Amino acid sequence: MFNPLSTRKRLLATTVLCGAIAPMAIAMPAFAQTAPAAAEAVQVEEIVVTGSRIARPDLVSSSPVATVGDKELKQSGVVNTENLLNTLPQAVPGITSTVNNGSNGTATVNLRGLGSNRTLVLVDGKRQTPTTQAGSVDLNLIPPALIKRIEVVSGGGSAVYGSDAVAGVVNFILKNDFEGMEVSAGYQATDDGEAPIYSGDVTFGANFADRKGNVVLSLGYNKREALTQGERGGMLSRAWGDNATRTGLVPSGSGSIEPGRVDPFVAGRFITLPGVANLAANSGFFLNDGGIRLYNSANDTYNFAPVNYVQTPQERFSVTSLASYEIKPGLTAYAKGNFVSSRVVTQLAPTPVGNRIFRFSLDNNPFLTAAAKTALNSMGSSTAYSIPASSPWATGTYTDVDTDGDGLFETVTGVFNKRLSDVGPRVSSFNFTGFQVQLGLKGDIEAINGGFDSYFQYGNTAGSNSLLGDTSLVRIQQGLLLNAAGTACADPSGGCVPVNIFGQGTMSAAAANFIKTRINSSQDYEQLYAGFTISGDTENMFSLPAGPIGFAVGGEYRAEDFSFNPSQDLATGNLTGFNASPPVSGRFDVYEAYAEVLVPLLKDLPFVKSLDLELAGRVSDYTTQPDPVETYKVAGTWKPFEDLLLRASYNKAIRAPSVGELYAPQSNGFPTATDNCSARATPNAATRQACINSGVAASAVGVINANQQTQTLSGGNPNLRPEEGKTITYGFAYTPSWLPNFSITGDYFSIEITDAIASFGGSASNVMNVCYGALVNGNPSSPYCQAIRRLANGSIDFISLTAQNVATVKTEGFDVGVTYRTTLEDLGLPDWGSLSFRSLYTNTWESTTTPDEISTPIKCADKFGTRCGNPTPRHKLRSAVNWKFNQFGMNLVWNHLDDVNDDAPATKYTVERIGAKNYWDLSGDWEVNDNVAFTGGVKNLTQEAYPILGGNASPSNSGYPAAYDVLGRTFFINARLRY
Template sequence: MSTHSTRLRRAALLGSTATLVASFALGLGVTPVSAQDADESTEFEEVVVTGSRIMRRDLTAPSPVSTVGAEEFQLTGAQNVEQVLATLPQTIPGFGGSSNNPGNGTATVNLRGLGTQRTLVLVNGRRYLQSNQSGVVDLNTIPSTLIERVEVVTGGASAVYGSDALSGVVNFIMKDDFEGMEVGAQYDTTSHGDAEKYNIDMTMGGNFADGKGNATLYLGYVKRKPLFQGDRKFTTFALEDCDNDDPRNEFGVGEGLCAGGSSGVPEAHVFGSGVLSTIFAPDGSLIPWVNSGPNNTRFNYAPDNYLQLPQERWMASSTAHYQINDNVRAYTEAMFVHNRVPQELAPTPAFTTVEVNPDSPFFAPDAQAAFDAIRSDTNGDGVVDGDDNAVVFVGRRMVENGPRQSLDTRNGFRVLVGFDGEVAEGWNYDVSYSYARVDYTNLLNNDVAASRFIQAIAVTDDGTACQDPSGGCVPLNIWGAGNISQEAIDFVNVGAANVTSITTQNVQGFVSGSLGDWTGAGDVGLALGVEYRTDSSDNRNDEFLASGDVLGFNSGQNTAGSYDVYDIFGELALPLLSDVAGAESLEASLAARYSDYSTAGSVWSYAAGLTWAPIADISFRANYQRAVRAPNVNELFGGLSNGFPGATDPCAVTSEGVAPDASLKSLCEATGVGAGLFGVFGQANAQIEGLFGGNPDLQEETSDTWTFGAVFTPEALPGFTATIDYYKIDITDAIFVLGGGVNNVLDVCYNVVQDVNSPFCQAITRRADGNVDNVKVLNANIGALKTEGIDLQMNYSTDVEWGFFDGGSTLDFNFIGTHVMENSFIATNEGELAEDVVECGNTFGETCGEPDPEFRFNLRSTMTNGPMSLSLNWRWIGSSKVDAIINGDDPAGYSIPKLKSKSYFDLSGTYDVNETLQLYGGVRNLLNTKPQFLGTDQSQANTYPETYDAIGMRIFLGGKVRF
């Protein structure tokens, strides 16, 4: 596999609002909507199934739709919505409660592993609060207590709902017709008695105006306490791959793993050769640097990181509706959420170039002599003498400054007003307007100003003052652990902040009804509508972040921008046959949407489907959808920022003195290498500056989705239903950074395309000495994503005569599983790299991210007997391999080439004490199953903590009181 393939995927992951992750856990009591049938005598209520705006008398739809009922959130003890959605086979968990680094304080959902920005999240069929400038919804803002059900449609749904639905739609249907009062509380802890969670909420509502109206109010509070990686043995050390077991890993994390860490240490690490390969004792004397092995001197940063992020959330939500007359009903929704999620990392690793006074009393004689030997003409007088400093690159862990802290606070509110009703017999309308705003503040504490750090290290000969005393500089003695004074810490310590405001307004209206029976097979359904939406946001960095004067952060400009879109859409449900030989029913469906974006211009999305039931026991469905995703504010208008990734310049002499291939000479010179420099100059730094940012010329992403499936409802086996569906999603013109990143652009320009006029070569700027000055890798429509697989769902319900209470019991079995056949990406730019495929199905690792096993399933078994129900959930996650192995690397080069399959068992139950009081509780990860631990290929905490349980067994207890 070529280098540019690997770098593309990683850049794509880091560049999106959430990592493209892959994990799985199942068993949500998920029911296949389209599998539901009923006896002919049953009275149907017309309903709208997610994925369509046409009201139907049954729940049959051409696209696979899965539902998660409200009871599932209670059975799992889920206080946050993502705890349940992450276990759906169609989804891959995004950020969650263990996403400390990476993480941004949000919880997200990622259908099919195609990216959170390609999953459209709706509430009651409408757009909701955005959590960031990429338009992603934070699931923390949706109260699980108010959820009536969740409907999930996988595959494109842009023709019905507009942009962003490339991988599908997650639609939360909320309770809006509540009578009485319900107060609930829950406590959740681990078998260690730590990492507690608790919540309390109240829902009250009632009818008014003789039943013409209803109003419902919800208030909720959630508290999640922190857990550090140092609180568990298996996450106490930052593990890395090695040849032998580390004696410190006596708790058994696996062979081939050693306790590693960072080269930025509290003793100060000077890099290079001779003196430039050492650390320092507290007296300023030299200590050898030990890079590896059980006695290595690396800094173990793991204990300072959160394994469970703390969280505090206040939420209020209300709904109301009133029937004005027979044809007009007014309705409204309003909500407010205050969500605080801190993150914490080990103290700042200060990696930078500094000037050091060799005569400083901070050094012992051996260090003074070593630094004196490498003085250079730092004062510019043309002479190297005692007035000059030594220039070195240092890595110092600023433990005296305390751990780095980040506090993400999101205050959001949303109001919606609308009217619906009957416009004529058989025809209904719905008109609504919504306004949503999120104010997001990210506060950083205990960081270090780069300029002050550099200034304070260059001290006078007696060490009592800075060589540059401006700004109240205090000498900084970094040479040895614990040597920094509080006054010096106060001088270099800085807090930083960035503030983001996001506003969304949405107006939509549509009518739906029947055009009559054209074919004798049933009424033709039609829905027509219009929609207008505007998104605007503004991000402001403070002076430290904007200038890049915070160690560990690169400079970045503010991001501000907006766009709007006008839509016209329509759907048609056309029955073709009914109750004839070979066709109990046959129906076609069509949908189309025309969108005019102020940025991407005019685009079309459309869909066509067919459902056919040859007999009552079985039906088949097929669907094709063309979906689009217009670029978001961050992708379009992201402020220019710089970064310094590792990269190799093909035009430079290697560190071993090997000159580049002479065939590159003309191309290197055409891209800025001066005459006489080719084959002479060496690459100055292992890192090359990249310029990242938005691109207002971006166009829409496009996806083609095919689904084929069957629904089984055998009369011979009452209570049994099953669905099997094949899906295939191809996304083209996917938005990534140009070329996938700095190194990839250099590689493709000089080794693949070799055309000075290509966008890759045009992105490179060089200095007068021949070295690359920077590579401009703005967002571009360059990628393609593909995924393919099969979903299987089975449900069976039966009554038995036995149980704990009189009256017999009901047994319910719900199985849902996924087989991933392909999950790949292709780097494309005008077809130049179209054959360079990277496979991410059945893999994990640096390139592809979280595990995406080939097989995964969930089986929930529930017994309901009188006032009690007991439920056992079996979540199975299949095995997966290191992505580089799947794509051609030798497995022998990896300590942990494969993750084994894992099973998790959850036991829960409810008991209705009386009509007023219900108690419930359960145990998650009943067997306290630990993850298989990783070194180099981990995400964080020596594993993938949003996929595998790294915290251990959890016990939860709760109750509800109804009035």
């Protein structure tokens, strides 16, 4: 909940609101820019386009704007808007319905691949309340039935909208003037009838008081059914790895296996196995009869794929109400209220015990054979050793002893890897409810040929998460230590039952119930947001030779409060299969003032049809920062002649650190990252020497058994500064008079973020690559090598990462947009209707992150993999052709993704390149009459194959399901009733 505002803050907030309401007494005719006669001929509508608060046509905006309309949403058959947004060339996929491992139950949009927290999400030009501690917005909380259009501006927008608009702005424009009733119902599924999605919406709208007022009420529901990799079958039904020569995929999986295995913990110790050399790297594989043999990483891995979701199930309800009323001519009050409830479930394989240190009873253990006890006895040590604090369930200093003198230690310590299938799969249920209430007053100001808009908004997103199928590390440790007779736990408190983790299916139901733990958490994000804008021009006061100066000024106050409250086991990391998530709470306030002007410099001169200068600036005073932060925009447009517009802009944008980045305590994670010194990484001679230099025993280098995932510890930093982004765009818009209804735009973009907030070193992979690379060469005094904490047996315990202002991020490229509308008759064909064509293309030739001053830049343009994550194709294209004849229409969409290469040149994988992908979607419309309409279609018509990868796959679904279609051909149908 919000902390009470101080008296000073209350007074300041009240001042902002009073300033917003004051202009209401000056209600006059509405402001509109007058379009020239030529523009009237082609009916160019002047509107306030996202990226500015001054009205202008789309094609004369100083910033490139991409628009997705209501018709396109219907023709695509989407139920979740992020799936359509992610096909735009400007976007790199965020979290979608096909992301299972890595999903937090939200849906996000990620412009230019700079991160969802650097993409500002607006609804009707005003902020949507965030959901996560990172400040990201869950698109599930925006009602799709009421979306009129979506406007996307890529590039800095902080001078106009404030923090977070570093990569750009996505603005959802709602239908606020709806009249009548519309009922729609939809269904989609794969061509095998799998992964069905059901949706239904009812929208009512009515005018009243002689059309002075309008009210809209929309109710929505959708249900998305689950589909697992096992149900889908084929190559998706199992995990894949690379063969020894990295020339082919072979069945693979996790080293945390159902029978379980153990490695020695104490340095220099080993497992004694018949016919096997005594090496510290030997791992013991448990047999179901209590015996033990040598673990074979090529054949003994666990197939974790079948139970993972290909499509995560969801159920969503939404209620949205909009209202407006003209109090008197030129003065309108408006209100909005919406409530959304969304539940998303993810499912992973049974919980793994991965590289966990446990002490266990040996001599008196009834679950082990005599031969197994002898084999494991050589892991023990009569010299004192310590278990680090990173394993708090077993931490301490120990000396193994043989009390009865039979040659066997009573208790020894090992590093275990086991899959606890006895407790079932890990299931996370994410439940989010969000509501937002908005009140506003807008009106006209005749003196400035413009008007004002004042608003107050309160939003809250509350979430809860229940995690099933995990176990307590403390209880496993308790159940492994037995009494002298081996019949019960040495510590019987809490109903302890002896735990048999030696073999597959050997654990009793009582033991499984004892170690199970149900994990719960709740979170709450509140946002208070108020402001006012006054816009108009100077025509009634003065004008320049080229016309009056347009302007917009205003102020905003925003307070954000986030709290995350986990259950004790989740907070402390007393878990085997989920990351530790300590409690987080914090808040910040910001007071802002901004101004924007549009100055016409020249007009109607030779080669200067118009020349305009646009300036914008904002000052933001954050309670978390010692000094105010300034952002600004300088932009200009030049029309040499009526058909051609040239435009350029420079933006300085910011992203203030989020609550989580400021206040999150340390927690652990398990990203995909392979130990460079391990057998899995097959280190070359230079890497081997670097590993030895860093302190890894020469006998362990190249033979350490490592998983594909590495534990990390990361956390917040209250001393973080805002990120700073500098955006340059320049381009053109050409609308030839000799070819009516045709336009082409082209824009260069460059975005560079300095002081970017990132975990130290950028990622676990990068920290290891730097430590064991040529630059550091394993120097143990380097902060990179010091960040890698290893156990006594040489395997990695964790990598320490913290948030710092150390990174630099840069992306650069070019956008092209083409639209054309015509009739078949104009093309010399029979009069069989009209054609329209629209194409958006992006060439991204740079997408680079430099984690800090010492690190080698990570270049991700044309790349994918363990460092870059989701693919960033250099060439992306979305083209659509629509044919309309009377009440019938057809729509064909082509989405093209260029080929991409693996991002780790020093490591070879079987799949080093993912070839270009072409997705074809076909849909049809039938307007039966004014009241009834149908839309149906097929997505991925040609069944473009999903790329299956080995060691360089993302943690989810053997590849990159957010970027590439994993479901295959999908059919959809939607019916609408209107009156």
